Amino acid sequence: MSAHVSNESTHRTPKVKKSGAKAHLVTFIVSIVLTALAFIAVGYEVIPIGFTVPFIILLAIVQAAFQLFVWMHLDQKGHEFPRIGILMGVVVVAATVFTFVYWLW
């Protein structure tokens, strides 16, 4: 007796949300594009050098948000506590980075 998937007598087709795969692929393409933009901005100096750092950090945050909400399913129902948990982590990290950057040196 086993719950193995390939057990033919018990096999049935699961309901799979069709929109799922598309959103994941879109996130992959967005990630690739954002990453490429960051590398191009640094490698070819296409934007004013003073703006490069804020620009690439913004790109990283956008990419992180996409991956958290789509790939890691934070957008789905029942993820209220995970959302709070990650938000808490982000708040503490922001405070720590701010402190180290502006007060340590």
Add this chain to the structure above:
Amino acid sequence: MSADHTVNSVLPDEPEKATLEGKNKVLGFWLFLGGETILFGTLFATFIALRNQTNGGPTGHELFELPLTAAATVILLVSSMTSVMSVLAMHQHNLKKMQVWLTITAILGIAFLALEIYEFSHYVAEGHKMSSSAFGSAFYTLVGFHGGHVLFGVLWLITLQLQAIKKGLTVVTAPKFYVFSLYWHFVDLVWVFIFTVVYLMSIVGGKVG
């Protein structure tokens, strides 16, 4: 708990959330990821504060090269994608397809590690060591800790795949693959900030100064 999942052998939709145990595993793992966020955040803060304290050694601008960083980034990003595909295959109850995607994920993880080992040994040869400067200590702690997470992830993944060969896809094993996928995405997410803050910002910083 583990005994009665075999009684009903029809696998439910989204098997990772079918049991309270599975749901709790996912929730607990998110709390762990919240803690990991803070852990990596403090390492990032340390790196940002100390990145110019090179103690006469090579700077990040002199050491880091765009093509190597780009290669590592693409490898990890694609592996994050393949782990998404493995969860989609799991939702289709397709164990074979899931194993194929997970195998690709593991291979890409190993490739990333190989690239990182090559990179570190290259830096050490140029005089950039853990003990050579505050910049060195901060760099190897942050990037090495991330590499350690990749190594752990690969070992974890291989043991999960071996277990899946033995036990198949059940409401007990499904949450493990889902949780692994969360972990792998998180490791990729941390890398997004590493290539931005450590590599790209150092390369830009050298141009300004």
